[in-house]
Amino acid sequence: MAAWKDAVPVASEQFDRKREMLLHEAAASFNRRGYYGTSLAEIAKKLGVTKAALYTYVPSKEDLLYYCHEAAMENAMETLHKAQAGGGNGLQKLTSTLCHYMGMTLGDKGAYVVLLEENAMKPAHARAIINRRDKFEQGLREFVVEGIADGSIVQCNPKLAVFMMMGALNWGRKWFRPNGAWSGAQIAFAMTQMLERSISSAPSEALINDPGTITLEPGNEEDAKSSRRRLA
């Protein structure tokens, strides 16, 4: 019995960790080659397991895509709720969410598929993800509206502002190289600073010249956030 008692939590932890790795690897492939260009066999090969082993974690490639999107939207909504709870003005809530969101999309823990290909998911799955994405974008727009009202953001179109920002952030997955000169957290920080300037009522005199010089304590997004606050 002791063996089981010990084994069960360990096994379930392992399951979660393996599932996370699978989602991460799958998201990377979906982002690079698109849904139709990605095969489960290829993902299995990258993970050093058989294709059959993957079916323990996911019933089909379509479900895998859905799980990736679901995990991404869950993380995104979490950053939004944290910013709402964190207080401050509209601009601060907005930039806090953007910086965390981008840090996660470029981090190595997330399972982010940023490109939503039409018809790749079953209609019910697609609807569920689009609904959540719309809620996330709606939350960001509300921060912009709040910022215009409290004077931290200049008059602008909140819908267009959020489209611009989501484009700038999501595009990161297309050009970011994990072993490049800038870490994901450094890019998230510098990119957010630039996006902030586009609508801030008190635009900064200068922007970061070299994102590689930004000092962030180990731990990634949280540090990007706290450094942000220290510098602000």
Added chain:
Amino acid sequence: MAAWKDAVPVASEQFDRKREMLLHEAAASFNRRGYYGTSLAEIAKKLGVTKAALYTYVPSKEDLLYYCHEAAMENAMETLHKAQAGGGNGLQKLTSTLCHYMGMTLGDKGAYVVLLEENAMKPAHARAIINRRDKFEQGLREFVVEGIADGSIVQCNPKLAVFMMMGALNWGRKWFRPNGAWSGAQIAFAMTQMLERSISSAPSEALINDPGTITLEPGNEEDAKSSRRRLA
């Protein structure tokens, strides 16, 4: 002989126009469903022709993707060269290029595939397109460097600024709806204004509230450019 003399130019014009329509339709499909999710049969159906008829214009789906990217990069480089020739400071050259480029990607004349999926093209084709895209982005970065030197742009990282802008602009293809409230030219104008503010040394007091109210004379991108100058 007269019949031939009349017929030949007409036929070649028709060929060009049909090829253009084909590239446009193909680009729309590639953007929506990705390369691997798009079939020649589907494109033929949308154009109301047989799949065999398409082979008059293009030897394969892979070539079709390449032609789309090629046409897009040709148009992009043209906007860059026009801005270089047009003079002004670094910021003006940059925003003129961005506004024209986005107007084209959202226009109904272009053949734009903005998402470069890895491994979709033959290595030689991919290299050719990546080289041209790098030249385009390099040109934009030089405008930023020029703008920092002439004082029109604040200190910032030119590479990051261009990545941010390309993301914001290219993302437009993902959310733009041709029959929506805002035209492609109106969006290009308002988006460029917002991006300009992110790095301008003289950020505007307010931004356009409703892109739908921007008055642009018929003719699309050229008008976006001249309205821009009128307002500037």
